[in-house]
Amino acid sequence: MFLLRKRRGIPGAAPGTLVSESGGPTKKVKMTVVSYSADELEEKEVESVEECFDYVGKREVTWISLDGSQDADLLRQIGEKFGIHALALEDIISGGQRPKLEDFGEYLFITLRSPRKPEATSSIVAEQINILLGPNFVITIHDLSNPFEIVLQRIREGKGRIRSMKADYLLYALIDLVIDQHFPLMESVADQIEALEEEVQENPSSEIVKKIRDIKRDLILTRSSIWPMREVINGLEREEPRLIADATKIFLRDVYDHTIQIADIVESYRDILSEMFNVYLSVKADNTNEVMKILTIFASIFIPLTFVAGLYGMNFEFMPELKWKYSYFAMLGVLVLITLAMLRFFRKRGWLGGKRG
């Protein structure tokens, strides 16, 4: 079921209990540190949380990236070293969170949902991404493969202003990437809608309704993750400047506009799909109507004719018409007249001819 969030352990378990969803770290968590300032850059794959922690403060910004959220031990160590609240750690490991922003004073805990479409025909999925923002570090924890490669590339190349800004700008860059990923997805939804549009008129089968339903689900999912992300960004804009500088807030406002834009698109597409269902219903009704008309025309024309034919098939001994020489031909004439009258009746109603009424 696409929308069921993962179950949060056993109801009533002590809060902050770190039990991984999959029963333990199924894969080795890859830990990478990127430490940079305007002039320097160091990028290293590390083995222990100790090693990570030593980087913090060494340069302007330290970005610690964990590719894997299910290693409870590792998270516990991070929690201890960086002073992260047990509830935040539980939210990371349990997954299935609604995007949210929590201000723990010393640091911010942000969960986002990064939308992806594994294949062209599959549904959209939205994977959880956890971000911790401290005064001079950013920790990202997720189960995707290199979701932030593009931002990392920008840091490596030192283009733009990212190297000369603080950790909050890195946070912005990451959020901006997650939000902007929605645009190509919405484009692909638009393509699907466009394709359906033609199909609905040419071949209105119930397959189309299933496709409409599938797209609507994608939109429901997108809406249910974009709205809380909007709140997250709004919350970041209202943060005190200690963790989020005013200069960064101008950029956040821009991302905020994008979330509204995506929400608008989602709503418009839902409206369009509802209209499309109406068109489907009416095309379908037209088809049924046409079937009915063909049946009615055939039946109405031939049933009277058959009756007349049956009439003269009777074996009564005294049926004067049967004896007359031309009565057969007269009767054929009558049948033609009846047929013409019926055709005229249906033509007047507009049932004949190319146009469907």
Add this chain to the structure above:
Amino acid sequence: MFLLRKRRGIPGAAPGTLVSESGGPTKKVKMTVVSYSADELEEKEVESVEECFDYVGKREVTWISLDGSQDADLLRQIGEKFGIHALALEDIISGGQRPKLEDFGEYLFITLRSPRKPEATSSIVAEQINILLGPNFVITIHDLSNPFEIVLQRIREGKGRIRSMKADYLLYALIDLVIDQHFPLMESVADQIEALEEEVQENPSSEIVKKIRDIKRDLILTRSSIWPMREVINGLEREEPRLIADATKIFLRDVYDHTIQIADIVESYRDILSEMFNVYLSVKADNTNEVMKILTIFASIFIPLTFVAGLYGMNFEFMPELKWKYSYFAMLGVLVLITLAMLRFFRKRGWLGGKRG
């Protein structure tokens, strides 16, 4: 009727009148006291309210649990001893309350609704649970059997932070349990939806619409209890720190997020079920269309043929064709041609072949 709240005694009765719904205590109310601090733990089944009251203040937290809400005498005694307002007692005994939080200054009165699904195929029911929170005690009153066993177990085992925290944390643990009970229920709803999904396409009978209706009712019920619980938790977060400490509020915020998440799930499922009804309607319409087409094809092909056969069944004396030697075979040929023409007509319209149009 699943949604009718129990009637609140006679309209116009004096408020605070304690009349049990069932006309009196049908079963003996089991009263248990759990008194604990970080180091000590005492758990005892007691007989009188006096005895209960003596425990209060003995250790950090005293949790009094009443398994049964219909003993008016007992409630009156508790009211007197603990100084509980008559209206709160009336709400406990009358049941059928909307979840709410009332601040009586000295203590908080909270009613929740604990959702359960007695059997896999039955509807969700939401039983009332009443909680009174004082500075150092929690009183829980309900008609369920051990709804809080898991929390009790955590206290007994002393794991996690529950033993080292105050009464407000116990309150949090109880609410958290009630809220998290929704997740497995929503999972089971998701399973039902998934099963329906297949059924709707293979066997679209009106049974499905009844099942959709039943699930929608479960969702309506869940929504109508989760929304006020959200308000309750929100209210607790805004309480002054006298009864609810700031440390506990971080945990409440987490539960609050869960309620929003559940509300989101409920709304999404409702949307999905509405879409499913659309698919049902369209599959149904396809079926009707197919029936119509079969009828039309049969009727349209055979009615003209029958007419022709009837024509030559007539008993006119002068029907030249009847005398010709090969006219029978010629006519059979004509009938075959008519049939082929009709089949071509229907094939062009796409009515024949495997695909349903």
Add this chain to the structure above:
Amino acid sequence: MFLLRKRRGIPGAAPGTLVSESGGPTKKVKMTVVSYSADELEEKEVESVEECFDYVGKREVTWISLDGSQDADLLRQIGEKFGIHALALEDIISGGQRPKLEDFGEYLFITLRSPRKPEATSSIVAEQINILLGPNFVITIHDLSNPFEIVLQRIREGKGRIRSMKADYLLYALIDLVIDQHFPLMESVADQIEALEEEVQENPSSEIVKKIRDIKRDLILTRSSIWPMREVINGLEREEPRLIADATKIFLRDVYDHTIQIADIVESYRDILSEMFNVYLSVKADNTNEVMKILTIFASIFIPLTFVAGLYGMNFEFMPELKWKYSYFAMLGVLVLITLAMLRFFRKRGWLGGKRG
């Protein structure tokens, strides 16, 4: 028309014009004074407003009850004696008011709508009840027969706290009665829904849709009077303690919860009825489908058979089959085969047998 509020005199008439709806006092207005304190109680039917007025202040609370709201003269006298604003008097006499609270400083003017169901099968009607609350008096004006009998009884018996409280508590008791009257009505609606539930599946006639409509109207009416009453009670809670004491506000909060509960029930029932209409539509569509299938089965089986029979009814002179000895029985065999083939065709489609597809 059940929802048309009575017309408010001639548009443009001077505000405060006291013209009774029915053109004058059709019945003699019965005026009763109940004057009480914790120890004393006097209950008397009085003749003049003068006499009423003398009671005010004599004991803690004076409750003046007017059974009849159409005597313009009487109202004018009350207006003068008690200093009531002309607009309030106009609202009383014109009836058809939306429930509202108006604070005139010296006194509060409250209109409520008391719901009743004259007969088990009839629609809900909501009659206007007007209440004026002064510092030590309550005036109730209405056209119902003894709507507050139960409260009066409580005063007479002196049970509960009503006799020891002020006029604001009397106001609370009256409002509480009006609000709680909704519960049995909602129960009866629930019974109606439950009955419909079965009927919709056994005998889905358009009568059911009319019944659904009637219940929906009751719910629309209830909602349109319960929402403003919720605002009235909310307004009373926000009043300064001069007219409404804080102790009374705890009770009002309780009534407030009841109004929300009723509003919740109304919304849930509306949702349920909408679902029921969907079930109705699908059961109906199933029935139509079944009719169509019966027709199609009969027509499709017999039309080809009839054609074959017609074929050998032709009078061609040279039809070799007619001469063969066993051709009649051979043909009967062919007809049986055709029939079996058709039956198999329909059975494969699942049209035969008990299950409806």
Add this chain to the structure above:
Amino acid sequence: MFLLRKRRGIPGAAPGTLVSESGGPTKKVKMTVVSYSADELEEKEVESVEECFDYVGKREVTWISLDGSQDADLLRQIGEKFGIHALALEDIISGGQRPKLEDFGEYLFITLRSPRKPEATSSIVAEQINILLGPNFVITIHDLSNPFEIVLQRIREGKGRIRSMKADYLLYALIDLVIDQHFPLMESVADQIEALEEEVQENPSSEIVKKIRDIKRDLILTRSSIWPMREVINGLEREEPRLIADATKIFLRDVYDHTIQIADIVESYRDILSEMFNVYLSVKADNTNEVMKILTIFASIFIPLTFVAGLYGMNFEFMPELKWKYSYFAMLGVLVLITLAMLRFFRKRGWLGGKRG
């Protein structure tokens, strides 16, 4: 198109450009001055704005009424004399305004929409009425014939408090009249709904849907003018007491209640009409079902009979039954049995008899 507001001149034209809609004053504008205080009253038709202006301040209240809003010159003179902003004048002359309140400091500019139903069967139209309120004058500008006759009459007769109040009370009286005009219109809508109610069951033609649509349009129009008027009155209540005295605000609160009441009625009627459409659909579906059943009953009974008759109309030489003496009567018996079996089949399904299933 009933809802198209008149076009506001050429887009991009300089604001405040006074171009009359109709290209100039098609009729001579009648200007009337009513100047009054508690004791005095002067009413005069004047020719020039100069003359009007001289009246202002002469007595307590000066009411200038312009029957005609299309004389740009006249408006320009009024603008200059009374210091009215060009935008207000433009709004007057261009018409088609949404009701609104604009506070220009020295004066208030109010536009309302006065609803009328030219004929019993026609749609509701809502004509713009412009009111300017200064400290001691009221200017009304409109294209209706004597819309305020009733208020004028009250001033002439000096009944009620209107003569003893200031200009703001006159404003209130005018607004009250416009709002109260909705009640008889809603009553007439209620009558229409009631008439439809019967028709929908007796003769459910698509004419009814058109009538429902027409009433819904009236309601849409009413709603789209009543909501902004509600805001206008709300805005007046919040005005500083310089232009609107507190005593008048009590009266405005009353009108405000009326606007909410009308909005409530409109919403209820819309709900009722939607339900009526559901009833229409179900009655219609019942009718179709009945047609189908009649067809099915006739076809299913006679098609097998016809086949049997056709069977014995065959000309095979060896058909033993044809020779037996009583086979004709035996066959008639068989036909009767088949017919009875079919009738029993349909009766069991409940298709026969008075009740429609």
Add this chain to the structure above:
Amino acid sequence: MFLLRKRRGIPGAAPGTLVSESGGPTKKVKMTVVSYSADELEEKEVESVEECFDYVGKREVTWISLDGSQDADLLRQIGEKFGIHALALEDIISGGQRPKLEDFGEYLFITLRSPRKPEATSSIVAEQINILLGPNFVITIHDLSNPFEIVLQRIREGKGRIRSMKADYLLYALIDLVIDQHFPLMESVADQIEALEEEVQENPSSEIVKKIRDIKRDLILTRSSIWPMREVINGLEREEPRLIADATKIFLRDVYDHTIQIADIVESYRDILSEMFNVYLSVKADNTNEVMKILTIFASIFIPLTFVAGLYGMNFEFMPELKWKYSYFAMLGVLVLITLAMLRFFRKRGWLGGKRG
């Protein structure tokens, strides 16, 4: 796909990256400067940003108009000269923005969407228009041909107050033009609705549903651009008077009213179109019903007749009726009686005659 906003470059690209949508300036950007005060006016097509910049401050207002938004180099130069933030420049070049107002302190950045209908039958498109407002200059950047010609004409002619006002009034004039362009478009939508209205009753084909869908899309698009524009204007009204003078705000309030009016019209039209779909469905259902009735009448009348005829076409040797002299005529009489009985049956049901039931 009409509603897909253009993709914003590559997700994760550095913010402020100026990459033109079309891969570069496809056409030469025409740059025009209009510099004016109450007395002077200079209008010149310039070649370089330098040249533009020199005009600023020369007279009261400098209006720089760029016909083309895709020249990244040019925008970068403007950004440097006028101190425009990189994000604003990115929004200009990427296009597809939601209308918004951003206050960068020194200047305001406004994006609008100007609606146009390229041809009478085509859909509405809404092109982005970018406006930068500084203390004494306005820069407009867009891809349309002379969208502001009318305002320019007013400046040239010096009519109205535009020449004597500051840059903020020019901004107002431009916004007013964009908003007022909606009125003729809505008028044309009204014409389309009116035409559909007739068509839906005369020829209810599924083409109409497609037309309804197309108009609804136009309305969805208009709504999705008018709502944010409303917010933009509301934001401008709340700006500090440094950039927007109070005198201009009165005019902005007027434009604000227009946006609400357009939003109202859009909502009303959507309601009307939904009603029209209901009428369509019911007319369609009437037609189907009529087809069914014709079929049923023909079939029900002739099937019994055919049976009777078939009965006497049987070849039994002993059929007494066949021998009687008048049995043929007797049978004809019986057939006529059956026909009359059937006609009477259908007439009673109201199926015959002009009225459709």
